Amino acid sequence: DARLAKLGRSILDGTAIDWDAESARTKEPRPGLRGLRNLEALIRASRAVAAAQPTEAPPILFEWGPFQALELVGEGGFGQVFRAFDTRLRREVALKLRREGAGSRGEGARRFLEEARHLARVRHSNVLVVHGADVHGRRAGFWTDFIRGRTLADLLRERGTLPGEECARIGVDLCRALRAVHAAGLVHGDLKPANVMCESGGRILLMDFGAVTRLAPDGTSDLPGQAFGTPAYLAPEVLRGEATGPRADLYSLGVLLHVMATATLPVTATSVTELLRAHELRAERSEPLKGRDLSPALVDSIERALSPA
Secondary structure, eight states: OHHHHHHHHHHHHTOOOOHHHHHHTOSSOOHHHHHHHHHHHHHHHHHHHHHHSOOSOOOOOEEETTEEEEEEEEEOSSEEEEEEEETTTTEEEEEEEEOTTSOSOHHHHHHHHHHHHHHHHOOOTTBOOEEEEEEETTEEEEEEOOOOEEEHHHHHHHHSSOOHHHHHHHHHHHHHHHHHHHHTTEEOOOOSGGGEEEETTSOEEEOOOTTOEEBOTTSSBSSTTOOOSOGGGSOHHHHTTOOOOHHHHHHHHHHHHHHHHHSSOSSOOSSHHHHHHHHHHHHHHOOOOOOSSOOHHHHHHHHHHHSOO
């Protein structure tokens, strides 16, 4: 029928499908639904095998300890991420290194290695797995699984906005990731599209723990007054220098969902001072979310996440 045909097209396109939700919509046993689910698993496995097939060996950019850097795949102000080959375990990894010339000592290097330690404390299928950290040649770094896919930021640049159902699916996966982060006694502190990876098979992964802080016994961050994340995604209380907590990550998730659904930020400004004032004005106006074909439940979830603490 039309519904099964639509699911079939999604499988061929590589679009993730919430099979539990699809099964819940079906009151009677549907052999076709089970068959499509098995087909999706087979196609996903075949694509993974094809992607892993050896090709002509790429040139080695440089060596860092037992790792051979093969390709620069991303970079920021303090670090670079390479596709690399682990010569001990004979497999590909993602290798994140502190920029050359920054040295292996000092506050910057300490926070860089702290990111690896924080990631290692969280074990969840929606959080990037870190396998180790070290310093070689006075350059700090750590290595993780190499994820084939693209960031949510790249996806949004290509598509602009996402359908409500896809926004909700990504939001649920990120809620699960944040629950694991908070259960480990941490606040992520920099949830934004560039720090969310969309794996080719549909899995959503939270990454980049460079702005993470630890939770104090009272449930707030142990580093009040320090805002390391991206201002447009930070909760107002964090911008004001107040102690943060899990609620701040939920606010950032609300901003991210707003951007996915509308391609706009709920609050914009050119400075932190203007941003704080814009937050105050938004709270006073309490305007409803403007979106396209968004379910009332999704709109309500975004508005609750963005509501003042």
